[in-house]
Amino acid sequence: MTTVTAVTSTVDPTLVATKKLVKPSPFCADSSSAGGTDPTTGVFSDLNHDQLFTEFNVRAAHQMSLSVEVRMRAEYSVKENRRLKFVAGRQGELLKVRE
Incomplete structure (x- = not known):
């Protein structure tokens, strides 16, 4: 018997980060967020x-x-x-x- 579970992710629209450019840093040079958007910045910027x-x-x-x-x-x-x-x-x- 096989059990299948489907998961649907939802996003709270109030917590969605708006685009904010992050200046490149030597600490995150290889990071995917270097020069792009940092997903955690938007969550905490309004607090x-x-x-x-x-x-x-x-x-x-x-x-x-x-x-x-x-x-x-x-x-x-x-x-x-x-x-x-x-x-x-x-x-x-x-x-x-x-x-």
């Missing part, structure tokens, strides 16, 4: 300092939250594996005693 700072903080907090969740799940998995190994060993010992 003032406070909005940009808030957006950064929200995304950073979200990333930290995800990192903590992943760490907690990993710790839970390790603890659960230890518990299951202990239970399996204990049941194995009980079976040996029973025989």
